[in-house]
Amino acid sequence: MKKITWAFLLLFFINFSGMAQDKELAPVTGTVAITNVTIVPKPGERIAKGTVLVRDGLIEAVGTNVKVPPGARIVKADSMHLYPGFILGLSHAGIKMPENKEAQNAKVEDPGNPPNELAGITPERKVYQYLSMGEKSVADWREAGFTVAQIAPSGGMLPGSTSIILLGGNMDNPIIKAETGLYSTFDGARRMYPATVLGVMAHYRQLYRQADQAMNYSNAFDEDPSGRKRPAKNRTLEAFYPVIKNQVPVYFKTEEVLEAQRAMLLKKDLGFDLVLTELKEGWDLVEDVKSTNSKVQFSLDLPKWDEKKKDSSKTENNSEEKTQLEKRKQEFLKKYYSQMADYAAAGIPFSFSGVDVKPQDVQNKLQKIVENGLSSDAALAALTTTPANQAGLGKSIGSVEKGKLANLLISNKPYFEKDAKIKYVMIEGKLYEYDLKESKKPDAEVMDIVSGEWTYEAETPAGTMTGTISILKDEGGDFSGTIYNSVTGEEQTLRSIQISGDVLSFAFSVTYQSQNLDIETSLTISGESFEGFMEIAGSGESFPVEGSKVPAKSK
Amino acid sequence: MILQFVVASIWAQTKKGEVLIKNATVITITDGTKENTDVYIKDGKIAKIGTDLSASSNAPVVDATGQYVMPGIIDAHSHIALDAVNEATSPVTAQVWVGDALDPFDVSIYRALAGGVTISHAMHGSANAIGGQNETIKHRWGTVKMDDLRMEGAPRTIKFALGENPTRVHGAGNNIVPRTRMGVEQVFRRAFSEAKEYMEKWDEYNANKNKRGYKGMAPEYDLQKEVIADILRGEIIVHCHSYRADEILMLMDVFKDYGVEKLVFQHVNEGFKVAPELAEFGAGASVFADWWAYKFEVYYSTAYNAAILTKNGVTTSINSDSGELIRHLYHEAAKTQKYGDLTDDEALKLITLNPAKQLGIDDRVGSLEVGKDGDVVIFKNHPLSIYAVPQMTFVDGVKYFDINDDQDDMRIYVDPSEDIDVMRSRTEHEKCMANAEWFLTN
Numbered sequence: 001m002k003k004i005t006w007a008f009l010l011l012f013f014i015n016f017s018g019m020a021q022d023k024e025l026a027p028v029t030g031t032v033a034i035t036n037v038t039i040v041p042k043p044g045e046r047i048a049k050g051t052v053l054v055r056d057g058l059i060e061a062v063g064t065n066v067k068v069p070p071g072a073r074i075v076k077a078d079s080m081h082l083y084p085g086f087i088l089g090l091s092h093a094g095i096k097m098p099e100n101k102e103a104q105n106a107k108v109e110d111p112g113n114p115p116n117e118l119a120g121i122t123p124e125r126k127v128y129q130y131l132s133m134g135e136k137s138v139a140d141w142r143e144a145g146f147t148v149a150q151i152a153p154s155g156g157m158l159p160g161s162t163s164i165i166l167l168g169g170n171m172d173n174p175i176i177k178a179e180t181g182l183y184s185t186f187d188g189a190r191r192m193y194p195a196t197v198l199g200v201m202a203h204y205r206q207l208y209r210q211a212d213q214a215m216n217y218s219n220a221f222d223e224d225p226s227g228r229k230r231p232a233k234n235r236t237l238e239a240f241y242p243v244i245k246n247q248v249p250v251y252f253k254t255e256e257v258l259e260a261q262r263a264m265l266l267k268k269d270l271g272f273d274l275v276l277t278e279l280k281e282g283w284d285l286v287e288d289v290k291s292t293n294s295k296v297q298f299s300l301d302l303p304k305w306d307e308k309k310k311d312s313s314k315t316e317n318n319s320e321e322k323t324q325l326e327k328r329k330q331e332f333l334k335k336y337y338s339q340m341a342d343y344a345a346a347g348i349p350f351s352f353s354g355v356d357v358k359p360q361d362v363q364n365k366l367q368k369i370v371e372n373g374l375s376s377d378a379a380l381a382a383l384t385t386t387p388a389n390q391a392g393l394g395k396s397i398g399s400v401e402k403g404k405l406a407n408l409l410i411s412n413k414p415y416f417e418k419d420a421k422i423k424y425v426m427i428e429g430k431l432y433e434y435d436l437k438e439s440k441k442p443d444a445e446v447m448d449i450v451s452g453e454w455t456y457e458a459e460t461p462a463g464t465m466t467g468t469i470s471i472l473k474d475e476g477g478d479f480s481g482t483i484y485n486s487v488t489g490e491e492q493t494l495r496s497i498q499i500s501g502d503v504l505s506f507a508f509s510v511t512y513q514s515q516n517l518d519i520e521t522s523l524t525i526s527g528e529s530f531e532g533f534m535e536i537a538g539s540g541e542s543f544p545v546e547g548s549k550v551p552a553k554s555k
Numbered sequence: 556m557i558l559q560f561v562v563a564s565i566w567a568q569t570k571k572g573e574v575l576i577k578n579a580t581v582i583t584i585t586d587g588t589k590e591n592t593d594v595y596i597k598d599g600k601i602a603k604i605g606t607d608l609s610a611s612s613n614a615p616v617v618d619a620t621g622q623y624v625m626p627g628i629i630d631a632h633s634h635i636a637l638d639a640v641n642e643a644t645s646p647v648t649a650q651v652w653v654g655d656a657l658d659p660f661d662v663s664i665y666r667a668l669a670g671g672v673t674i675s676h677a678m679h680g681s682a683n684a685i686g687g688q689n690e691t692i693k694h695r696w697g698t699v700k701m702d703d704l705r706m707e708g709a710p711r712t713i714k715f716a717l718g719e720n721p722t723r724v725h726g727a728g729n730n731i732v733p734r735t736r737m738g739v740e741q742v743f744r745r746a747f748s749e750a751k752e753y754m755e756k757w758d759e760y761n762a763n764k765n766k767r768g769y770k771g772m773a774p775e776y777d778l779q780k781e782v783i784a785d786i787l788r789g790e791i792i793v794h795c796h797s798y799r800a801d802e803i804l805m806l807m808d809v810f811k812d813y814g815v816e817k818l819v820f821q822h823v824n825e826g827f828k829v830a831p832e833l834a835e836f837g838a839g840a841s842v843f844a845d846w847w848a849y850k851f852e853v854y855y856s857t858a859y860n861a862a863i864l865t866k867n868g869v870t871t872s873i874n875s876d877s878g879e880l881i882r883h884l885y886h887e888a889a890k891t892q893k894y895g896d897l898t899d900d901e902a903l904k905l906i907t908l909n910p911a912k913q914l915g916i917d918d919r920v921g922s923l924e925v926g927k928d929g930d931v932v933i934f935k936n937h938p939l940s941i942y943a944v945p946q947m948t949f950v951d952g953v954k955y956f957d958i959n960d961d962q963d964d965m966r967i968y969v970d971p972s973e974d975i976d977v978m979r980s981r982t983e984h985e986k987c988m989a990n991a992e993w994f995l996t997n
Contacts, residue, residue, distance in 0.1 A: 109731075110645075110729075110731060111644045111645065111729055112644050112645025112646070112647070112648075112731075113645070191644070192644055193642070193644040193645055193648075194642065194644070195642060195643070195644050195990070196639035196641070196642050196656070196990055197638055197639050197655065197656050198639045198641075198642040198648075198651040198652070198653065198655060198656050198679070198687055199642040199644065199648070199651055201651070201652070201655035201656075202642075202648075202650040202651040202652065202655070202687075202778060203650075205650075205778055206650060206776070206777070206778040206779075209776045209778070210775065210776050213773060213775070213776050217772060217773070224770075226770075227768075227770040228770050228772070229772055257699055257968075258638065258657075258658065258659075258660075258701065261700065261701050261702075262655060262701075265655070265701075281968070284699045284700075288700075303970075303971045303972045304972065321963055321964075324963065324964065325964060325969070328964065328969040329969055329970075329971045329973070330971070331969075332968060332969045332970070332971045333971035336971070
């Protein structure tokens with residue numbers, strides 16, 4: 001069964017491989033030597049002008065005295081820097097969940113006792129059933145230097161179990177470890193139990209204790225079936241067994257400080273191993289994490305680093321109240337980026353999760369985290385050795401050592417330095433090469449025409465959406481703008497407006513069917529019209545959009 | 556181990572303070588009002604009440620000459636500091652617990668402190684006949700820890716509800732029992748009967764499980780029935796949302812049938828009609844001073860309610876059920892002097908010792924006595940005067956509010972990406988039905 005699935009996925013991949021952004025180099029030989037490169041085999045170590053020899057997907061030798069065998073393919077990486085391939089904590093890379101239309105519109109007879117599938121209680125689901133290596137997110141994470149990822153399904157309070165996969169290499173056999181944990185969230189069901197955090201907490205206890213009870217009875221039955229009723233089969237409860245036996249942890253989605261406390265409360269009640277994942281607000285929890293012996297994966301979906309120019313408060317002539325507010329906002333912005341250094345100082349190992357963050361933004365986020373106090377060695381550990389050890393895979397991944405999987409990344413400068421770019425990524429011996437393109441200067445013609453009003457038409461899953469986009473350039477050359485859409489009939493402010501070459505990009509948020517959606521837009525401007533796409537952040541879902549400029553009214 | 560629903564967690568050590576309040580008019584509630592008297596709080600507890608007291612050299616001293624000191628005000632019905640109020644999906648949700656949804660970031664806590672309120676009863680809403688378990692919280696503003704808000708050692712309580720709310724949500728909204736007041740009674744009787752059966756099954760299993768050769772299966776664990784069984788065992792105080800006299804009598808009859816004794820009625824607008832019956836049962840009553848007619852079942856009301864209940868020997872309190880009313884409960888208490896001529900002590904008991912009794916914490920708080928918790932508030936002018944203004948509020952001897960050090964932005968966390976004016980937020984009355992609106996609009 002599984003074989004057939006992978007064969008299918010392989011076909012799928014081949015179909016789509018033409019779309020991948022990386023240039024995949026055809027292997028002539030299974031032996032590759034990367035020469036004359038600065039090697040960081042693990043955090044804190046450094047080998048200057050070394051060679052890494054890879055054979056058949058494994059690292060065969062590392063050092064300055066490595067003999068390159070004849071026939072090996074040689075990759076000259078002079079002046080470049082080689083690291084262990086990064087390992088991503090929890091993410092939805094490569095995962096496409098089936099649309100559960102039924103659950104979205106369901107009206108059950110007794111909302112207090114709905115079917116599990118509709119209530120978001122599906123711990124028996126295996127994430128690898130939804131894995132498709134052809135998904136763009138796999139190639140994107142790989143291009144960002146990530147070679148291994150923890151993947152999780154999504155939907156409801158118990159979406160299913162997690163796996164660890166390779167983000168490339170042998171694409172029809174990407175799973176390193178099939179069962180690595182149980183993914184849990186505080187997301188309630190729509191109009192049925194458990195709808196709120198109250199219900200989720202109570203139901204978690206209920207299910208867990210029922211599972212504990214069922215497991216014990218099942219064990220007793222196995223020991224001595226005589227005179228005992230045959231245990232009932234219950235896939236939902238059975239999914240908890242590996243957690244109850246402490247064989248795998250619960251990965252709890254805990255973005256907010258209160259969610260993290262609630263997960264730790266459940267851990268204290270029920271006794272499972274806990275990984276706080278997607279954690280954003282952890283700066284006040286160092287002691288709690290330590291005393292409950294929980295593990296941490298920080299979210300990289302951090303608020304935009306947007307340090308105000310120092311003298312801006314003077315020129316803006318703010319009230320004292322507003323100045324004070326801006327000061328507090330800055331102070332809290334810093335906490336998001338400096339908390340990792342606090343955890344490192346407290347000796348708490350952590351890694352990073354990759355939900356709701358664009359892979360291409362990760363390097364910038366990591367550099368800001370390092371600027372805010374985390375040593376680059378500690379940052380590297382969070383990307384390599386720590387996640388490897390936490391997954392119980394310390395012997396096969398996480399460092400550049402003989403015998404480990406050949407998962408590497410090679411950058412033109414030290415990775416945490418500004419403007420460092422990734423040139424090669426290797427996964428299980430397979431080499432991916434990337435262009436070191438500089439970010440493009442804004443096209444002068446586009447800069448000229450972009451200010452003003454544009455109309456657009458987008459083909460969304462909810463039907464055609466039309467509206468207008470207004471872009472304004474201020475004296476300092478900064479852009480601001482708004483977008484109106486016909487679906488919600490509202491106008492939203494544009495964020496992160498950028499022009500790179502002839503491409504205008506920006507983001508905005510809309511609330512649609514009580515869901516808050518962040519939409520990222522990228523438009524290629526040609527003359528007085530544009531074409532491009534809008535993407536719902538984090539979903540991988542995108543739709544085409546086109547439009548044209550509204551002629552400026554003569555004054 | 557699996558049998559017992561243990562209220563989780565080892566509470567972290569909360570802050571305990573020391574303070575000497577000098578030369579105040581001290582309203583003790585249980586031992587009269589003392590002029591020119593000092594109150595000394597040490598390690599979070601009231602250490603001494605008297606004249607010319609001295610404290611350790613580094614204890615903060617507050618000169619309260621001409622001011623009034625009274626016990627911290629206690630609100631027996633509120634929904635502040637909660638992320639979620641109603642799990643409105645079922646007529647019985649005894650398994651849920653608002654202690655799981657505490658929100659120490661709710662600025663309403665600070666506002667309550669500014670009104671002299673040191674303890675509130677964070678309640679589940681009234682969407683369900685048997686709602687969730689509540690949590691008695693101390694207003695330790697500034698902490699980000701849910702556990703710091705819990706009043707360690709306070710008894711467990713649970714929310715019940717009668718009348719329009721549960722029948723609208725479940726009967727009218729979802730076409731399930733209860734659609735009528737008769738149905739509400741049946742929900743209680745069924746829940747109690749099932750929990751009793753569950754309890755008996757477990758008792759039988761536990762009595763036999765260690766016997767040789769016993770191979771029976773344990774009854775399936777059910778958190779909801781565990782909690783209702785604890786009500787039957789007398790381990791949980793029931794606080795029931797109620798208005799009409801007939802349904803108040805009905806609930807007391809149900810409780811008598813099942814031997815449940817710990818009962819406090821909330822709102823109880825028609826309590827004045829059945830005050831002797833309430834007193835006989837020993838049920839408490841927690842009421843509004845003068846608020847009614849916001850829906851059909853609340854038309855027959857009177858501002859004399861609290862006074863009539865008090866005079867009939869019912870343990871009565873005045874509550875807020877609102878993030879706004881909670882800031883001036885002392886005014887609400889004073890209304891009973893216009894409507895019912897209660898004495899100062901009787902009126903102040905409505906917001907101190909009596910709510911403490913209703914929450915089962917009167918051995919710890921509710922009056923100024925040596926050994927009780929250092930929860931006090933200092934007023935400029937007598938607290939029952941229309942000119943009363945709280946000056947400082949202490950919980951466990953720690954000062955959490957000082958009118959002379961009241962910053963503009965008291966929020967604990969600030970969202971760095973917020974771009975709207977967040978300083979204004981809406982305060983709702985009767986949050987009882989929060990999180991349940993969508994059932995009603997169906």
